[in-house]
Structure formats: structure tokens, C-alpha cells
Amino acid sequence: MKILLVYPNARAEIIGWGDLGAIAEPLALEYLAAGAKLDGHDVRILDLRLHRDALDAALLDYQPAAVGVTGFSMHVLRGLAICTRVKELLPDCITVAGGHHATLLPEDFFEPQIDCVVQGEGVKPFREILRALAAGRTPSGIPGVWTRADGRFLSGGDPYLFDIDDMPLPDRSLLPDDRASYFIDWMKPIALMRSTVGCPFRCSFCSLWRIMDGKYHIRAVERVVTELAAIPEECVFLVDDEAFINRKHMFELAAAIKSAGIRKRYFTYCRIDSLLRERELLTAWRDVGLERLFIGIEAVTARDLQDYNKRLNISQIEEGLTVARAMGIAVFAGFIVNTSFEKRDFKQLIRFIEHNRLDYPSFTILTPLPGTDALRTFDAVTERQPNGRPSWELFDLQNPVTRTTLPRDAFMREYRNLFNEFIGRSLQYREEMLLHNPERLRERARIASQQTYSPVS
Ligand code: B12
Numbered sequence: 507m508k509i510l511l512v513y514p515n516a517r518a519e520i521i522g523w524g525d526l527g528a529i530a531e532p533l534a535l536e537y538l539a540a541g542a543k544l545d546g547h548d549v550r551i552l553d554l555r556l557h558r559d560a561l562d563a564a565l566l567d568y569q570p571a572a573v574g575v576t577g578f579s580m581h582v583l584r585g586l587a588i589c590t591r592v593k594e595l596l597p598d599c600i601t602v603a604g605g606h607h608a609t610l611l612p613e614d615f616f617e618p619q620i621d622c623v624v625q626g627e628g629v630k631p632f633r634e635i636l637r638a639l640a641a642g643r644t645p646s647g648i649p650g651v652w653t654r655a656d657g658r659f660l661s662g663g664d665p666y667l668f669d670i671d672d673m674p675l676p677d678r679s680l681l682p683d684d685r686a687s688y689f690i691d692w693m694k695p696i697a698l699m700r701s702t703v704g705c706p707f708r709c710s711f712c713s714l715w716r717i718m719d720g721k722y723h724i725r726a727v728e729r730v731v732t733e734l735a736a737i738p739e740e741c742v743f744l745v746d747d748e749a750f751i752n753r754k755h756m757f758e759l760a761a762a763i764k765s766a767g768i769r770k771r772y773f774t775y776c777r778i779d780s781l782l783r784e785r786e787l788l789t790a791w792r793d794v795g796l797e798r799l800f801i802g803i804e805a806v807t808a809r810d811l812q813d814y815n816k817r818l819n820i821s822q823i824e825e826g827l828t829v830a831r832a833m834g835i836a837v838f839a840g841f842i843v844n845t846s847f848e849k850r851d852f853k854q855l856i857r858f859i860e861h862n863r864l865d866y867p868s869f870t871i872l873t874p875l876p877g878t879d880a881l882r883t884f885d886a887v888t889e890r891q892p893n894g895r896p897s898w899e900l901f902d903l904q905n906p907v908t909r910t911t912l913p914r915d916a917f918m919r920e921y922r923n924l925f926n927e928f929i930g931r932s933l934q935y936r937e938e939m940l941l942h943n944p945e946r947l948r949e950r951a952r953i954a955s956q957q958t959y960s961p962v963s
Contacts, residue, residue: 507640508548510570511535514577514584515554517899528690529555533698534576536676541629542636551680556687565595576605579876582614582898589619600639604628610876612652616659623652626665629673670703670723675733692940693741693773701730705747710815713877714747724755731762744774750784760790773798778818778826798836806858810844827862839864843921844872845910852920856927865935869924870903
């Protein structure tokens with residue numbers, strides 16, 4: 507059968523890491539494609555972030571029997587619109603929705619233009635859906651799959667247990683012309699890869715630990731290295747929810763990468779406490795190519811850190827930032843702007859960033875994401891669709907979707923000002939990093955090591 511997998515585009519005006527700030531390879535779709543190809547299906551991927559107007563042509567030229575759409579919460583309505591268009595142009599084509607949002611709130615896809623909704627890991631259930639379709643059966647009774655029957659959606663039962671080593675290697679051959687366009691900041695072209703999934707922490711704003719039921723899954727080192735060795739790009743974003751949790755795995759992986767002679771530039775997530783605890787491990791990773799860490803600092807007050815259940819204090823954060831700098835590892839510092847922020851809170855955040863001389867701060871607005879306690883009910887959500895469901899297109903973490911203490915306009919002015927405040931510095935840093943000058947990073951480390959820090963609060 508012919509299968510088209512679609513990555514939706516977002517609203518154009520997102521700031522931060524919107525479609526303008528970063529577009530990375532559609533790893534989920536490459537996994538699904540690899541699975542479907544094992545059963546002999548013909549698969550194409552359409553990345554609408556790069557080809558915004560290409561949907562109709564792709565459908566009409568290729569005439570797929572099934573279309574799969576992925577997406578985060580901000581893509582829900584776009585995903586539904588894509589499937590409406592599929593049914594308009596190809597009424598017999600089967601539509602399947604999956605991804606983060608479908609996993610946590612499948613009911614948002616219980617609409618007439620959708621045939622199946624997949625919760626959780628998608629490769630196995632997607633293969634089963636396709637097998638059923640190829641055999642002329644209705645794809646019902648499949649674990650993790652909701653299927654429309656007589657206008658109602660019926661569950662096929664709980665998803666399969668997640669087994670990180672029971673997945674095919676993602677098929678990176680399907681987008682030969684797009685690969686050069688994938689980037690995150692200066693890292694271009696960039697590939698995505700994972701070596702672990704899950705997180706042992708329980709931050710209140712995050713849903714990832716819930717998706718994995720609180721478990722931490724580790725991939726076999728040989729499989730990671732085999733995949734890595736076949737990745738053509740020099741830059742690699744390890745999409746692990748929190749990479750440096752299992753010391754043994756990460757030491758072994760670094761050693762295996764080294765002995766395989768693989769030379770890449772890595773970017774990945776790291777908590778401050780992992781950084782402080784695992785300096786030796788981080789050094790080993792820096793030596794095999796770790797260039798940049800995404801550090802979710804989130805908050806600069808003890809109260810917010812506690813509210814978020816971050817389990818860190820300000821002095822640890824400041825020490826961690828110093829350590830990263832001294833190691834010569836670039837830091838993407840992520841901050842959550844709480845909707846309770848008043849002008850003085852914005853000022854305090856700016857002071858913190860300046861005090862710690864962060865080169866590349868970035869900001870998101872506290873958003874009650876699906877899967878978090880904050881979204882158990884939709885009561886707090888102020889931005890709703892006419893049907894009462896949240897306005898998912900605003901769940902890009904760049905819009906307040908709950909009440910703000912400041913008037914909304916004033917809040918947004920202050921919020922945009924944060925980006926403006928640091929844009930010059932960030933751009934200059936990006937330019938420097940674009941030159942990929944390790945010497946310059948070492949120089950920064952040398953200067954940092956000569957400076958003394960005193961906590962800001
Ligand atoms: C890589 C990544 C990015 C990349 C882009 C992703 C890409 N492919 O291009 C970058 C860095 C650009 C990015 C940006 C943003 N991201 Co992001 N990102 C991730 C991250 C770390 C990994 C995603 C990934 O590739 N996972 C690996 C794949 C294999 O897993 P998967 O996507 O879950 O797919 C599996 C299943 O879900 C299922 N499945 C998925 N799709 C489908 C489709 C079908 C048909 C089927 C059957 C099954 C299926 O099967 C797959 C294989 O097992 C996740 C966190 C995480 N650990 O997942 C956040 C995450 C997805 N991002 C998130 C957010 C919010 C954003 C931003 C809005 C943040 C911002 N404003 O700064 C932007 C939006 C940018 C944009 N326009 O898309 C949230 C989404 C939460 C939500 N409910 O919406 C997440 C979950 C992180 C979080 N904070 O909780 N992100």
C-alpha cells in the first residue's frame with residue numbers, strides 16, 4: 507500500500523523555537539516509515555514546515571491509501587484540517603493521528619475526518635493498522651488504537667508495553683532533499699537521535715515522565731552506535747528526555763563512540779544537578795563532541811522552583827552554569843515565564859540572566875500541557891475553541907492560555923521584551939558558534955574560570 511506520513515506546519519507567528527527558530531527531522535515519522543517498510547509498504551514523508559503548500563499535490567500525485575499525521579498539542583487543529591483535506595481529495599484514504607497530543611488526549615481527534623487514533627509508541631500499532639487495511643479488515647481491537655465505527659471511537663485496549671530496543675532503526679533515506687534544511691540555531695544540518703527515553707524527575711510543568719509512566723528506558727549501546735554511525739549529519743540532537751541519568755550507560759556510550767571513531771557535534775538536555783554530579787561524565791562527552799546543553803533552569807526564585815517541583819535551588823543553578831562555562835560547553839538556558847509574573851518578576855529574571863552572563867537565554871510561557879496536573883480539567887484555560895475544548899493552536903508555549911496577573915497585553919509586552927533584551931547577545935553568540943570555533947569556547951572558559959560569582963538572590 508502507499509502510505510503518506512505528514513508533519514504539520516505551525517502558525518507562522520510563533521517566536522522562540524517556532525518553525526523559524528528550529529526545524530528538525532521528523533524522527534517519529536522516520537520510525538513509522540521504517541516499520542511500515544518492513545511489511546513491504548511504499549512510504550513517503552511530507553514535511554509541511556518546509557513545504558507549506560505541498561499537501562494537495564502530494565495527495566493527488568501519490569494517491570496514498572493511508573495518511574498518518576503526527577503532532578504536538580499546537581498541531582491538533584492543523585492535523586485535523588490536514589485530514590479534512592485528505593478526505594475531500596481522496597475520500598477512501600484512511601487517516602491516522604498519533605504523537606504527543608494523541609497519546610495524552612486522543613479524544614481531540616475523535617472527529618469524522620479521522621479513522622484511527624494511536625496512543626503511545628506508534629511503530630507496532632501502525633504496522634497492525636496497515637496489515638488490517640491491506641487484508642481488507644477494519645483496524646479494530648489493536649492495542650493503543652482508537653478506531654471509528656458507526657460514528658463512535660472504540661479503544662483497542664491499553665498500548666503495548668514500550669520496549670526501546672524492539673524498534674526498527676528510523677528510516678533516514680526518505681527525505682534526501684530536505685535533510686540539509688534541518689537546523690537548531692547554528693547547528694545545521696542536524697539529525698535527531700535517542701539513546702534513552704523517560705525521566706526520573708516529576709516536574710509539575712512536564713508531561714514526559716507521565717508518557718513513560720515514570721520509567722527510564724535505556725537503548726543498547728551497540729544499537730545507538732550503529733544508528734549514529736549511519737547518520738550523515740555532523741550535528742546530532744540527542745532527544746533523550748534527560749540524558750545523563752545513567753552514568754554507566756553514558757560512559758559506555760561515549761567510549762563506544764570514541765572507539766568507533768565517530769566524530770559528531772552533540773546537543774542534548776541536561777539538568778543542573780546531573781551536570782554538577784557528573785562532571786567527569788560530561789567531560790568525557792565533551793571530548794567526544796558534546797557542544798551544547800539545553801538546561802531547563804525554569805525559575806529564578808525558590809518559590810517557583812518549589813512550585814514546579816524542580817528539586818533544585820538557586821545556588822546549585824548558578825554553580826552549574828559556572829561549571830558548564832568552565833568546561834567550554836555552550837548553554838541554551840530555558841526559562842519558564844509564570845503567568846503570575848508582574849513587572850518586578852520580569853526584571854528579576856533579566857537581572858539573573860545578566861548576572862550569570864548567559865549567552866543564549868530562551869523563554870516559554872507556563873502552559874498547562876496535556877498530561878500535567880494543571881490540565882486535569884480545562885477550568886483554568888481561558889483560550890477555548892467554540893466547542894469548549896482548549897484552543898490548542900495557542901499551546902506553543904508562546905501564548906498565555908490561562909489568566910495572567912498583569913493585563914494580558916502588558917504581560918505580552920514584557921514577555922516579548924525578554925527576547926528583545928537578549929537578542930543582540932544571542933545573535934552575536936550564534937554568529938560565533940556558526941564559525942564553530944572551539945578555540946573561542948576555550949577562551950570563554952578561561953575567562954569564566956577567572957571570574958568569581960556570588961549568588962544573585
Ligand atoms: C525534538 C523536539 C523538538 C524539535 C522539533 C521536533 C521535530 N521532529 O522536528 C524542536 C527542537 C524544533 C522542538 C521545538 C518545539 N517543541 Co519540542 N520536542 C522535541 C522532543 C525533545 C523530541 C521529539 C521526538 O522526536 N521524539 C522522538 C520520537 C520518536 O518520539 P515521538 O515524537 O513521541 O513519536 C512516537 C509516538 O509519539 C508515536 N507517534 C508520533 N507521531 C505519530 C503519528 C502516527 C500516525 C502514529 C501512528 C504514531 C505517532 O510513534 C512515535 C515512535 O515511537 C520532545 C520531547 C520528547 N522527549 O519527546 C519535545 C516536545 C515534543 N516539544 C514540545 C514543544 C512544546 C515544542 C515547542 C512548541 C517549544 C517552543 N515553543 O519552544 C517547539 C515547537 C516547534 C515546532 N514548530 O514544531 C513538547 C510538546 C508538548 C505538547 N503536548 O505539545 C514536547 C513533548 C516537550 C515538552 N516540553 O513536553 N521540539
